[in-house]
Amino acid sequence: MVGGKRSRNFDDDDGYRDFRPRMPKRQRVPPVVQLCKEMMPDIRTLGESVKAFEEDIKFLSEAIANEFGNEEYFQDALFKTLYAVIVEQPHKQPAIALLTMVVNAANPVAGKRILNHIFGKLQEWCTSTIDDNLQVTSSETGPWNKIKLLLRFLSLLSPMVEEDELILLYQRLFALSVSLNNVNPQKRNPLSEAVYCNTLLNIPYLFFFSRENESLKGKVAELIASVESSYLVKSTNLSLIKEYNTKSPYEPVQWVMAVLPNVKRVLSNEMQQISELFPDYSAMMKPQPGNQGFNDPLNLPTAEQLEPFSGLDRGMGSIDGMWKVPRYSFRVYLPNEVGEFETVVPFTTYAGMLFEDVILDIVESMEFNRKEVAKQVVTLDLFFKPGIFTEPGQSIAQLIALHEENPIITTHKIEDLAIEKILSMIFKLPNVSHPFAYFYTLLVEICQNSPKAIAPVFGRAFRYFFNNLDDLDLELKLRYLDWFSIQMSNFNFSWKWNEWEEVSVRHRDTFYSPKVTFMRNLIRKELRLTSSKSDVEESLTDEFKSYMESSFVPRSDLTNYYQSFFKDFQVDSGLLKDNTIFFTQSCFPFNEMIQDVINYFHKQPLERNVSELTAIFQEIQKNYGNIISDFNRFVVTTLMQSLAFSGNRSLSHANKYIGDSRNDLIEVFKNMEADQGLKERWIVEAIIRYWNSNSQNGYLIVDTCKNFELVSAKAILDFSFLEDQGRNWGLVDATSMESTFRTLTELSQRRDASVETFVFMFERLSEIASDTVNQLGTASDVAVMAPESDSAIAELELVWKYESCLGFIKSVLRKYADEYATSVEPLSAILNAKISHQRTKEVVSNWLNELQLL
Structure with missing residues (x-):
């Protein structure tokens, strides 16, 4: 006993409680798991650091060669990572191929396993092309696009793989494209075009690491000659999918027409263009026996099996679906816009076509990681030969000065290339592969990452579309409007409106001018995108401040609308207010009874009786019917505007009020001696006029009425196109x-x-x-x-x-x-x-x- 208390022995379990926080025991991560956590991210980012590239290849190849075969976990992680990079980031394929071949030199078993894993994936996708139950995810580009990318990777391994095996893959695919093309000689076959173009586009990759291989050159020359003589290129001119209605600012080029000439040119002159396009990794290469082969021959479906799928209109994936209609080049940054030189590698070159193909693959396949896409598309130049593009961020003024000083210097901008190709996906007709929000936010992300470099690129695109608005397809005008307004709302509505003042001054009072219509719609849309009207107003010049008026129809038209309900009675237009029922204003002798209608709708549905509503209108008709020109129209308008007023806090409130009142409305309307089409027109008109200051809300509430079967789709369209x-x-x-x-x-x-x-x-x-x-x-x-x-x-x-x-x-x-x-x-x-x-x-x-x- 010490001080009258028993000494506590902490070894005894005598009720002592340890109040220290109990931490979960740190689980020991198996070494192979830790290795994968460190290595796989390095494989995914391989090539992003040019300075560290050689060291990364050396380190990763040694680790893979040493570790391969020890743990199944490692092999699985490696295969998944390699495959993901190959199909999601095709610009990194040469780096992955180099890594694979350096591994193969040190450990041929590992090289063989990687080769056959990729070949196995190729076979899986070939088999899935005739699978009716193929599940397509949002980031799925399609089995034929996967086949294209896997063939490209196998082509890069040409020093490692038996030549004849690779050539056979090409022969089989070309034979299939020819067979499909010949199913109906008079009609374009979308799948045939896709296979033909995709396969041709891959041919130069056979020479990425094999530029001196004369045997391979001879076999490829025979291959190209064979397909050129057997494949009939069908040029299909579909005016419905043209971006411009009459005059296009450039001549669109069809993929199917351009791909073979592009490939032939890139292979000519001792492959000089290939040397100028692809980086030289020969210093890091290891000698390859060139004897690796595939375990099994490729089993391709027949043309007959593929015919039901050859329209590429059955949910085959985003990029495969692009081939459903003829694919054309798309331009935004034209040479005559900047100074008679190109800032985007022309589509009529192999490099231009390949860059477009790669960017589309990155954007479409990595939709799940917008931030990574934004990074990859503007650093694409790191994975190709230096000198193709100018220094990132150079202005057009700087390029003009450099070009005047040295006309042969490159003027291609990686920023222009990336933005143009993303815009081509936004402006794709007839369909867009993803919700527009993905592309819009991707462009915002790219600009936020590098505003000084990208904002001027956007500005030039805005001007280009505005200058060509008169001929731009109607649907594309709406997409342009959406994109422009979203970009402006994300960048404080900062646009130099004075650039367009001349157009506004000249046509300000016109109704149908495409450019003035666009400016009006743009400013109104920007007002809807912000809670601060002043932000928009401050960005405008005095010339454009008159467009701040957001009314659907002018105030005079609105006054005439309400005046049309009466005879021998003058409405007071001075009492017209936004989002208020005009009939409740003091100038109307029945205004208190209109308030009773509103109060009726504020009651709980179980507390209502439609006879009460009927009685109110009977009293109005009895006492004031002599001044109302069409009482049925007056009743319909009052009921619908009362509901719009009651639910004007939000769309959900409006939906609730209309839904709760549906049966009452139907009961009142069915007793009217008026044509059903006329009643529906009155309903639509009442709501749009109530929401005159924000017609978008009005049309969305009209949609609610349609959903509750109070109006038909035809009635909405009929109202919208009234003269x-x-x-x-x-x-x-x-x-x-x-x-x-x-x-x-x-x-x-x-x-x-x-x-x-x-x-x-x-x-x-x-x-x-x-x-x-x-x-x-x-x-x-x-x-x-x-x-x-x-x-x-x-x-x-x-x-x-x-x-x-x-x-x-x-x-x-x-x-x-x-x-x-x-x-x-x-x-x-x-x-x-x-x-x-x-x-x-x-x-x-x-x-x-x-x-x-x-």
Whole structure:
């Protein structure tokens, strides 16, 4: 006992509690796991550091050669990593191939296993090409694109692999492309083109490490001669998928037409172009016996087995799907825009075609890692021969000065190349591979990583599309609008609006001018993207501040709308306010009863009785019916605007109010002696007029009414394309156009959807086009042309209206080709009945004929 207390023996279990925090025991990581954690990231980033490349090859090859065969865990991790890099980051394939061959020299068993693992993957994808149950993920580029990439990697291993085995792979694939091409000699075969182009594009990779191999050169020359003589290139001109309607700022080039000449040129002149394109890794190479072969021959499906899949329209993956229609080159950065020199490697060269192919693969296959994509596409130059591109970040002014000083110096910018190829995916017709948000945020990411270098590149693209707006496809105008507005909202709306002031001053008061329409829609969209109106206003010059008015129709039109409800009664337009029911204002003698209607909708559904609602309107009709011109229209408008007002806090609130009140509305509407189509038009008009200050909200709430079967899709489209004293809002307002495409898209996704609404859309647009060309008085056999002078504004407006209408027809036919392709006969009958102008009829008739090819 010490001090009256028993001494505590900490060895005894006598109730002592240790209050120290108990940490989980650190598990000992097995050495092989630790090795993989250290090595696999180094393999994934191989080549990103040019200075460390040789050391990395030496270190990694020694580790793989020594470790291979000891642990299955290591082999599995290695195979997965190598495969992922090969198919997701194809620009790193040469580095991986070099690593593989250095390993093969030290450990042929390891080399053989890697070779056959990749060959096994090639066989798996060949087998999957005829699998009806193939599951396609968001980042899946497609089995044929995987086959392309795996063949490219095997081609890089040419010093290591038996020549005849590699040549046989090419022969088999070319024979397949020829067979598919010959299934229908008159018709383009998408899969045949994909296999033909992909396989040709890989041929130069056979010589990456084998430029002095004369035997291989001879066999490849025979291979190319054989495919050139047996493959009939079919040039298909589809006007429906052209980015520009009449005049294109450049001549698009088809992949299938350009690939063989590009490959032949790159192999000519003792492969000088290959030496200028591919880096020289010979100092790091180890001698290869060249005797490695594949365990089994490649088993390819037959043309007959592949024929049902050859349209590439059955969920085959994002890049495979691009071959469904003819693939064309896409340009943004044209030489005449900067000073008669190219900033992007031309598509009519092998290098230009290859760079496009590689960037598309990176962007499409690594959609799950946007930050990595943003990094890889602007550092692509590290993996090719130095000197192809200028120093990153050089301005156009610097390039002009350098070019004047030395005309043979390179002017190609890696930033221009990367941005142009990503824009080509945003502006791809007929379909985009991923949700637009992926591409938009990818571009934001690239710019945030290097704003000084990238912001000017964006600026040049903005100007290019704006300058070519008149001829740009309608759907692409909307994509351009989205991209521009998102970029601006992410960069404090900083755009030099004074560049466009001249256009605005000249055509400010026009309705259909493509450029003025774009500027109006852009500013309105920017206002919707921010809670701070002042941010947008501060970015604008005085000339553009008038476009800050976000109303769908002018205030005078809104006043006339409300005045049209009354006779012998004058409305007070001074009381018109945004997002408020006009009928509750003090100038109306029944305003308190309108408030009773609103109060009715604020009750819980179980507390309501529709007779109460009916009684309110009966009293209004009894006391004030003599001043109301059409009481049914007044009732419909009041009910719908009361619901819009009650739910104006958010779309979800609006949805709830409309959903809760649906049965009451149907009960009231069914007792009206009015045509159903007229009632639906009143509903749509009431909501859009209520939300005049934010028509996007209005159209989204109209969608809710459609979902609750209060209005039809046809009613929405009918309202959007109403003629109003020569003005047709559906042709110019972005929220209306978005509503049209949204309505038709939702309809096309319904299994029970009828084509009736699609036919109505075509008929309505045909009527507008016909009326417009008749007003112009253009001779039947003469194409509609803009007047030579801008001073003929009235004529110019009609030309713009006509072109907008034709552009809309082109876009809906392309976008909903499946629906329209089943109705070509009735569409042709409508065309002949509605349009007498021969040249217009020829253009639209040609589009109808193309529907079967989409």
